[in-house]
Amino acid sequence: MDMDINIKSIAIAAVLGAAGGFGGSYYVLNEQTSAMHDRLNQSPPIVVVDFTKVAASYPAGASAEEVEKLMVKTNDAILKLKDAGYLVLDAGSVVGAPSDVYLPEDWLK
Secondary structure (H helix, E strand, C coil), X not given: CHHHHHHHHHHHHHHHHHHHHHHHHHHHHHHHHHHHHXXXXXXXXXXXXXXXXXXXXXXXXXXXXXXXXXXXXXXXXXXXXXXXXXXXXXXXXXXXXXXXXXXXXXXXX
């Protein structure tokens, strides 16, 4: 009889311990996830610009004046993005990013 009570006590303690551990883990994970979402909501949207591709898209044989106009146009587009709240990064400085954050080449034309 005494052995039966010890097994029941151990089983109850194991179930309560598992439930408490699961509940505590869920609470902590939920708090961390919530904090991460709050931080992401406060972060500006990001756009990555591949300036090497932009420069390569300039017409071959363009005069210095034409290249200057294209560079000003590119800079104006970047300033519009910045003014719209985007964080604009040079692709040469980005170690890795999803393809959907890269600015489409035709957007600068």
